[in-house]
Amino acid sequence: MNQENYDVIIIGSGAAGCVIAGYLAENTQARIAVLEAGVKDKDPLIHIPAGYGQILAKDHHVWPYDTVPQHGSVRRFRMGKVVGGGTSINAMCYVRGQKRDFETWYEASGNDPDWSFDNLWKTFIEQEKNDTFHNKHHGIKGHLAVQLPHGINELNQYCLKGFQEYGLPYNPDYNGDSQVGVSPVQSNVGGQKRCSAYVAHLQRHIESGRVTLLTEHTVRKVLFSGTTATGVEVDVNGTIKNISAKQVILSAGAVQSPVILKHSGIGPAAELKQFGITVTVDLPGVGENLHDHPIIPVSAYVKGVLGYQTAALGFGTIKAGMRYYITKDGPASGNGIETVSYWNPLDLTAEPTVQCYHEPIISTNGLTPTGSRSGITFALVVLQPKSRGSVKLSSHDPLAMPLIDPNFIGEQYDLDVGIQAVKSMREVMKQESLAQVIEEEVMPGKQVTTDEEIGEFVKQVATTMWHPVGTCRMGTDEMAVVDANLQVRGTDNLYVIDASIMPTITSGNTNAPTQALALVAAKRFVKRFYA
Numbered sequence: 001m002n003q004e005n006y007d008v009i010i011i012g013s014g015a016a017g018c019v020i021a022g023y024l025a026e027n028t029q030a031r032i033a034v035l036e037a038g039v040k041d042k043d044p045l046i047h048i049p050a051g052y053g054q055i056l057a058k059d060h061h062v063w064p065y066d067t068v069p070q071h072g073s074v075r076r077f078r079m080g081k082v083v084g085g086g087t088s089i090n091a092m093c094y095v096r097g098q099k100r101d102f103e104t105w106y107e108a109s110g111n112d113p114d115w116s117f118d119n120l121w122k123t124f125i126e127q128e129k130n131d132t133f134h135n136k137h138h139g140i141k142g143h144l145a146v147q148l149p150h151g152i153n154e155l156n157q158y159c160l161k162g163f164q165e166y167g168l169p170y171n172p173d174y175n176g177d178s179q180v181g182v183s184p185v186q187s188n189v190g191g192q193k194r195c196s197a198y199v200a201h202l203q204r205h206i207e208s209g210r211v212t213l214l215t216e217h218t219v220r221k222v223l224f225s226g227t228t229a230t231g232v233e234v235d236v237n238g239t240i241k242n243i244s245a246k247q248v249i250l251s252a253g254a255v256q257s258p259v260i261l262k263h264s265g266i267g268p269a270a271e272l273k274q275f276g277i278t279v280t281v282d283l284p285g286v287g288e289n290l291h292d293h294p295i296i297p298v299s300a301y302v303k304g305v306l307g308y309q310t311a312a313l314g315f316g317t318i319k320a321g322m323r324y325y326i327t328k329d330g331p332a333s334g335n336g337i338e339t340v341s342y343w344n345p346l347d348l349t350a351e352p353t354v355q356c357y358h359e360p361i362i363s364t365n366g367l368t369p370t371g372s373r374s375g376i377t378f379a380l381v382v383l384q385p386k387s388r389g390s391v392k393l394s395s396h397d398p399l400a401m402p403l404i405d406p407n408f409i410g411e412q413y414d415l416d417v418g419i420q421a422v423k424s425m426r427e428v429m430k431q432e433s434l435a436q437v438i439e440e441e442v443m444p445g446k447q448v449t450t451d452e453e454i455g456e457f458v459k460q461v462a463t464t465m466w467h468p469v470g471t472c473r474m475g476t477d478e479m480a481v482v483d484a485n486l487q488v489r490g491t492d493n494l495y496v497i498d499a500s501i502m503p504t505i506t507s508g509n510t511n512a513p514t515q516a517l518a519l520v521a522a523k524r525f526v527k528r529f530y531a
């Protein structure tokens, strides 16, 4: 095969890229190349389910992004840079979202039946290989492993009880009829190993030689003849070369996909001209509409040794790692986040506005353990944030860091829900089951009492849940970047298929929805060009 010429190039081997490449491999004769800026997924910490804590603590396999200042301070905004993308370093929580999320996508598509709730729900089921549930909401024949925790540690059992005492129902399956309640977490773990999108959908096609995977290939821009994409310009360890293709699919994620489009001359004309980039198509929506779930951590020390703080630090990690290698069980064999709650603090029976993972560690920034005392961090999340930000260029250099502004807590609604969530969480901590083990609130701390003080705390701590979406959104209006085929408006042979096309964020973690939207788009692509 001529390595420099393909039928389809897919930029990025993350959640979406792996789904598309796998589907094309199985359903076409196309010559396919996946170009990935990161390295192969050989690091054992990627595959040990609890290893992601170490990866994030060491800042390995990430694009080292930060945001522009948010309420006066910069927030870390790391994204996966390795085969598997975010799905090789994420926390593996498997969540689909609420029906209303997908109804918004359907409207944005111009009411295209492929984007209906029913079709997307069917797609989740088709992709799933669930080790516990097999009913109208779950599948067992797909390749994406989904499991429940194999046992719930004592501290998280107190959480299950405490939320029920507060008034939430026990919900065995938040991906079933309703999200409301307190539940065990479903995760993308199979056979005690992480099930990344690469493992689930692509690895077998790389190993068989059906698909070519080119790692450490960083795409600088898409090449055009007029407005028709003809290939890409890549940087391979400092050497620049061109690779041509009949069709180019951008699956570089919600930060890089708009950046690559802009460097290719597709974006807001004024911004491109500012950096001397020739405008191929003036598309004002590229890089706009960035949104993410803000995490607001509320944490407390607990009495005695409970949870996973000791297993997550120092000698504890070695002990947990050795146990994992010998018996394949213990703290390292799962994602360490075993229970979660969904609720609306204003009405416990309404559709949830808040998600809360109960992390049995003390963490100040989401997932990284801090200090040696046992504790619990309730990672509160505004599920449907209204704040919108942007990804803008900082330089004419395609490899320069972009300016990322998620605009955390930029709208009154997000602030209100954040305050409600913190106050509600404090009520949960007062319930009998939690009150008996909680020793002292760490964050926000007892000095923070009024709504104004809690609001200020929310603004100061809100940080990424690593769920950026929306920067190349699907739609029919002039700010839309892609149409219902996920083809870039005003171009030929160019597509964006990844989390950036979501018009609005889903009510939950974004990996499963990204994989579902990628399969919907891949099927449309094959129907149009290979049927």
Ligand SMILES: Cc1cc2nc3c(=O)[nH]c(=O)nc-3n(C[C@H](O)[C@H](O)[C@H](O)COP(=O)(O)OP(=O)(O)OC[C@H]3O[C@@H](n4cnc5c(N)ncnc54)[C@H](O)[C@@H]3O)c2cc1C
Pocket: 011, 012, 013, 014, 015, 016, 017, 035, 036, 037, 038, 056, 078, 079, 080, 081, 082, 083, 084, 085, 086, 087, 089, 090, 091, 092, 093, 094, 095, 217, 218, 219, 220, 251, 252, 253, 254, 256, 257, 260, 465, 466, 467, 468, 498, 499, 500, 509, 510, 511, 512, 514
């Ligand atoms: C730390 C962390 C924790 C998370 N936890 C969860 C969770 O528990 N559950 C959940 O559902 N979701 C979680 N997510 C989010 C989830 O992983 C993402 O929503 C999902 O991976 C997005 O998929 P994507 O295909 O849009 O992009 P990605 O998966 O990010 O893939 C993009 C790929 O493109 C590559 N790329 C980018 N630019 C270029 C370029 N110029 N040239 C070549 N390649 C390029 C990147 O290196 C990357 O491999 C988490 C994410 C992170 C980072």
